[in-house]
Amino acid sequence: MRIGELAERTGTSRRLLRYYEEQQLITPGRSSNGYREYEESHVGRVLQIKGLLGAGLPTRIIRQLLPCLDKPRSIYFDDLTPEMLSVLEREHDQLTQRIDCLTRNRDAIGGYLETVRGMRAAADAAGRADAAGLSGRTDDGP
Incomplete structure (x- = not known):
């Protein structure tokens, strides 16, 4: 190709x-x-x-x-030098830190989405109840 x-x-x-x-x-x-x-x-x-x-x-x-x-x-590696080993260890540690950070961010966004979806579902249910006249409110005044 x-x-x-x-x-x-x-x-x-x-x-x-x-x-x-x-x-x-x-x-x-x-x-x-x-x-x-x-x-x-x-x-x-x-x-x-x-x-x-x-x-x-x-x-x-x-x-x-x-x-x-x-x-x-x-x-x-046949020719693995101490410097290369050090570089690989440092890269491994940095990747681990990034993965931990990404995991925390993913979990935080997931929690946010769960909250927002719950609020939206409650609002949608309230809207359906209002539309069906089931909200319990009356127009008789305060």
Whole structure:
């Protein structure tokens, strides 16, 4: 598939796909006329990259992790340095903090929605009761 189709299927701009290529996160083939050609597997890979970027990982870490993510049980680095280990631990801790924050925000929004929906349901029920003349009010005055 061409870059436009990959962009459409992944919700990623062509410019960003070219950036992923520059960062060696994806490697398209080339047709005889020089156009980039992507495989079906690139769709999943691009979505995976977007997810990792969205989680806060930098492209330099993603580039090192991507080969391992195809076979999660065999994740290892032959050349794991203390610096890389430190970076991964820091990224793990930051992701955990972001997940905790997102969970709290999700729960707060869920609570708000529950309250608003309850208020709306009560208002709708009161409106139906008024319309049916069941509100208990009379027009006889105060």
